[in-house]
Amino acid sequence: MSIELWYWPDIPGRGEFVRLFMEGAEIEYEDMAREQDADALVEHMHALDGIRPFAPPYIVDGDLCIGQTAHILAYLSDKYGLGSGELETDLQLIQLQLDISDLISEVHSVHHPIASSLYYADQMDAAFERAQEFRANRIPKFLIHFDNAMAVHGGPYSLGQQWTHVDTSLFQVMEGLDYMFPNYMKKMQGTWANLEGLQAALPEIDGVADYLASERRMEFNEDGIFRHYEELDEQ
Ligand SMILES: N[C@@H](CCC(=O)N[C@@H](CS)C(=O)NCC(=O)O)C(=O)O
Structure with missing residues (x-):
């Protein structure tokens, strides 16, 4: 079963940290809000039961729903045996x-x-x-x-x-x-x-190279986390 990734569709943001890892590891996933839209993400998040993620990104893996970027990455790393084993x-x-x-x-x-x-x-x-x-x-x-x-x-x-x-x-x-x-x-x-x-x-x-060359890799933009404003850089 593939992992569902839920993140805002128009910015790389924190979702990109999860995406890049899954692409590198060649983990099968669906980028849900990119396939649908931001409204679908909001609707999905509010329809979740129990303790919900505070904010995207979150993943759904079968019955599990996991939020917080670092926590998601630790979970995926463990699940797919991509840590040190120690x-x-x-x-x-x-x-x-x-x-x-x-x-x-x-x-x-x-x-x-x-x-x-x-x-x-x-x-x-x-x-x-x-x-x-x-x-x-x-x-x-x-x-x-x-x-x-x-x-x-x-x-x-x-x-x-x-x-x-x-x-x-x-x-x-x-x-x-x-x-x-x-x-x-x-x-x-x-x-x-x-x-x-x-x-x-x-x-x-390999997985990273394929991903970076694909249309799935989104450019940074001024709605995301890393934004370029000339006046904020070294002059
Ligand atoms: N600590 C969380 C932060 C999540 C977060 O701030 N997500 C942003 C998008 S990158 C968001 O949608 N925030 C909505 C809010 O803070 O109200 C993580 O690392 O995943």
């Missing part, structure tokens, strides 16, 4: 995935520092200040942390020659930051060489 290492990989969730939340707060419900245009001044702080302190702190983690098993992937859910997510983070802050990321090139090595290596995985 508890301590698998927990560390999930820990990194949760660190990535924290970073993604901060990425969103760069262009929406006051409220998600307001337009970017209504909070541009605060966004400008937030972006400066984010580039100066938060990106280096997170990326150096991930870069160090990538060195532990020798690279290019988080388990050396074996890739995991952490690699597809860090690839998406690097692609997203390149899109969001092209000047800054160019200036910092070489600072997180292990992550750059991963970014180059991941597209060599």
